[in-house]
Amino acid sequence: xxxxxxxxxxxxxxxxxxxxxxxxxxxxxxxxxxxxxxxxxxxxxxxxxxxxxxxxxxxxxxxxxxxxxxxxxxxxxxxxxxxxxxxxxxxxxxxxx
Numbered sequence: 152x153x154x155x156x157x158x159x160x161x162x163x164x165x166x167x168x169x170x171x172x173x174x175x176x177x178x179x180x181x182x183x184x185x186x187x188x189x190x191x192x193x194x195x196x197x198x199x200x201x202x203x204x205x206x207x208x209x210x211x212x213x214x215x216x217x218x219x220x221x222x223x224x225x226x227x228x229x230x231x232x233x234x235x236x237x238x239x240x241x242x243x244x245x246x247x248x
Contacts, residue, residue, distance in 0.1 A: 168239075183211065189230060
């Protein structure tokens with residue numbers, strides 16, 4: 152287990168913002184939506200809005216952009232298949248202050 156990643160007792164993987172921010176390139180693209188971490192790397196070329204939209208959000212919080220678009224329930228279900236964990240509670244607290 153990496154220094155930036157932790158697994159809770161119920162099996163949820165937590166990632167710190169410093170680790171998520173590093174995943175901002177073509178071979179590893181992660182985004183945050185509602186404090187959940189998604190690995191969208193394999194979805195870049197398939198994204199209906201174009202890969203540029205995801206690349207702009209890579210390594211950061213895409214919640215506002217995701218909600219502004221008004222994604223369908225199908226899109227939300229598809230996103231759930233890319234879920235890899237959650238933002239570490241320490242990072243969430245730090246980000247909000």
